Amino acid sequence: MLTYEQKEMFFFFIWFWLILGVERCSSVSYNRLTVKTGGSVTIPCYYDGKYTHQKKYWHSENNKSSTYTNTTEENLSVIDHPDQSLFTVTIRNLQSTKHDGGYYCALKIEGKPTLIYDIYLQVQSAPDVSVMSSSVSGHEGGHISVQCFYTLLRYKNNVKQWCRYKDQRCYTVGRTNTSQNSSVQISDDGRRSFTVLMTGLRLTDSGWYYCSVGEALNPVQLTVIKTEPDKEKDIYNELLTVWLPVSSVLLLSVILISVFIWTWRRRHKQDKQQKREINSSRTTDMIYSKPEDPPIYNDINDENPNDPNKDIIYYSTIDFVPGSEAVKPPEGAIYSIIYSTVDPH
């Protein structure tokens, strides 16, 4: 018993082959996508932006199976990217026996299947056309270069192109065409590869391209990365919006704290000054000494032993005492000054 879906598919095939089979016979040939055995490939299927909400699928003519978008299996992913008007098909673990054959991308418009892209997949130990990487990226305004290899000698004289999937616009080796932009240059080494150089990249250059030699091709995805708009300006803006207010607040706090400490210390000092005045008044007694006398220690009443100024050197003025042998002032001198260090207790 066939399910509704299977029946639908069955009738669709008959219809599809009647309508499109004719068209296909008249066209030159399939595009041949040659890929390496055991490798994987991603095929882009672009659709008209107005069909964003339509059902899209990938169909294999080999096993007559369809895979709808947003399906991920072990060896097959079909993912829609409505923002880019395309869905991509990724096939992994490619085997010639299993995967060689015709495929197509289609979507359903009012229930009617509509072909949007078809391709013949050919898995080979040495693909006819290949690229180092199927994904390249460059910066806006920058450049990228892609080397496309062709292995078969018979391709030597075939037309070699670099084409964009979206609009099927191609750049051809050795052909000067005024409609071709100078931002794309292709050079062929004539033996095994040709190189595509794209300069002055724009964001709109992003998308899928392919290298082709004759009817063999290989897809390449190009991603153009947006360049940051003027970094210096950003730093300046950051300086204005973040660092200036922060440093202002910091500076203000420092000033406030300084003022507070200053007033506090001033008050503290005034108290000390008063205390010291009281202390010094006690040490103004006259001290008399004889040469044989032991050293005189000034006894200063230090009421605060934790005073940070306790190591200070006090200068005490000692009047010259007549009769003292130790200090003989020169003629005329009335007194000499003796510096004495006061040790705290």
Ligand SMILES: *[C@@H]1O[C@H](CO)[C@@H](O)[C@H](O)[C@H]1NC(C)=O
């Ligand atoms: C995926 O590919 C590998 C290698 O060919 C195979 O062994 C495996 O069965 C495949 N998986 C599915 C789900 O087909």
Ligand SMILES: *[C@@H]1O[C@H](CO)[C@@H](O)[C@H](O)[C@H]1NC(C)=O
């Ligand atoms: C498929 O996935 C993409 C995101 O990867 C999402 O934007 C889109 O709406 C999905 N489509 C369907 C039919 O679920």
Ligand SMILES: *[C@@H]1O[C@H](CO)[C@@H](O)[C@H](O)[C@H]1NC(C)=O
């Ligand atoms: C130049 O390019 C246009 C469009 O890509 C094409 O129609 C035309 O035939 C080309 N001319 C030559 C001389 O290749």
Ligand SMILES: *[C@@H]1O[C@H](CO)[C@@H](O)[C@H](O)[C@H]1NC(C)=O
């Ligand atoms: C060629 O360059 C012009 C100006 O840079 C641009 O407007 C035009 O779209 C470009 N053509 C292609 C095919 O990229």
